[in-house]
Amino acid sequence: MTITKPIALVSSKDENAWHKGRRSGVTKTDVVRLISGGIRTKQQIYAEKQGEGRFHGNQHTERGHVLEPVVLEWVERSLGIPESGTLYAHGENRRHLATPDAYEWVDGEGALVEIKTHSGSWATGVPLKILRDIYWQAYVLGAGYAALAHWEVDEEGQPLTIEPELIEIPLDADETARLIAAADDYLAWVDAGRPEFDEAGVPLEIRELIARNVAAKAEIDETDRLIREFIAAEPERAEKGLKLNVPEGSLSFTVSTSSEFDKAAWMKASPDAYAAWEAAQKDYRKPKQRTSLRIAPPAAEEPAQIKEAA
Known part of the structure; x- marks a missing residue:
């Protein structure tokens, strides 16, 4: 310099x-x-x-x-x-x-x-x-x-x-x-007059929060990848799990087994009951509302914009 x-x-x-x-x-x-x-x-x-x-x-x-x-x-x-x-x-x-x-x-x-x-x-x-x-x-x-x-x-x-x-x-x-x-x-x-919004009306604070979230997620994803590579390098770790304590903190990787409903097996063993269940799924419905928030890096360079969801 x-x-x-x-x-x-x-x-x-x-x-x-x-x-x-x-x-x-x-x-x-x-x-x-x-x-x-x-x-x-x-x-x-x-x-x-x-x-x-x-x-x-x-x-x-x-x-x-x-x-x-x-x-x-x-x-x-x-x-x-x-x-x-x-x-x-x-x-x-x-x-x-x-x-x-x-x-x-x-x-x-x-x-x-x-x-x-x-x-x-x-x-x-x-x-x-x-x-x-x-x-x-x-x-x-x-x-x-x-x-x-x-x-x-x-x-x-x-x-x-x-x-x-x-x-x-x-x-x-x-x-x-x-x-x-x-x-x-x-x-x-x-x-620039100390703006609080960008040209598209997006609050600058929201843009900053999105950028920080994307950066943090990228760091978490990279951390997860490197740790899983470390675990996979030893078959015993991958099969039985790992507990690691170091001055910087601790790491725990666990392996567990559970059961889940096998819909294909039920359909094969009780086709009539399965058909009745499928019909009920269509006949007995009620409206349900839910929200979803997803933050992701930009797919390509493009100007800021606010669009109503489809």
């Missing part, structure tokens, strides 16, 4: 101007929600940008206000990367925004450090949300170097180690591209 020098817009010290600047585009806070959200997420983010339901902080943000300045000082001493707090726009996409914790532009590229204090161990890895925060900021800020300085705290908000831990974060071009696509999709929706 090409490195582009960002454009400095406003300092977060001017809180009103900073909030106004953030409302004009997409920030890391927005994009990590947009990448997994739909039309309702877009609506919520837009409403928040108009000042409705703005987040005013909690005990975790208060903890950050106390400890993050200490971490910022540590980062500057350790890496020479100073505190920032400036709202930047991407050099070519002016509505793609980021306010880095620690940042500088040196020798044609940016150096970025994200600051986080948290309770609970990250021994198994940095949470995906935090990684996406960093990927987005690195893209906006043209960062060739990105790192996370984090400090684990106890329930009382006290650090568990003498110093924070610094982790260099390798950038992920594919995940960054997904974030950019989610941001552009939101901005296109805003520019």
Whole structure:
């Protein structure tokens, strides 16, 4: 991905101007929600940008206000990367925004450090949300170097180690591209007047739900196929069943035998009784209504439409 020098817009010290600047585009806070959200997420983010339901902080943000300045000082001493707090726009996409914790532009590229204090161990890895925060900021800020300085705290908000831990974060071009696509999709929706329906009158939320259902079903079908292949590879498993427990969960495949009514045998053994039953099926009928809902992938590329069932 090409490195582009960002454009400095406003300092977060001017809180009103900073909030106004953030409302004009997409920030890391927005994009990590947009990448997994739909039309309702877009609506919520837009409403928040108009000042409705703005987040005013909690005990975790208060903890950050106390400890993050200490971490910022540590980062500057350790890496020479100073505190920032400036709202930047991407050099070519002016509505793609980021306010880095620690940042500088040196020798044609940016150096970025994200600051986080948290309770609970990250021994198994940095949470995906935090990684996406960093990927987005690195893209906006043209960062060739990105790192996370984090400090684990106890329930009382006290650090568990003498110093924070610094982790260099390798950038992920594919995940960054997904974030950019989610941001552009939101901005296109805003520019289009924030529609709730497509051109054919189909609610966008319904289209999103159909798409998610189709994707989920395809994943379930593929999972089922692979598991059945694993079971069929051993005749004993296929005949007797299988119970499997692994750290990720459990799997149970059972084989059972039952009986069912043999209509052909009855017709052969008692033709008169069968004929009477068949006649009754035609003579004694009553109306019955039922509904059926089927969601399937498109058979071919075609525009959205609403058709009455035949």
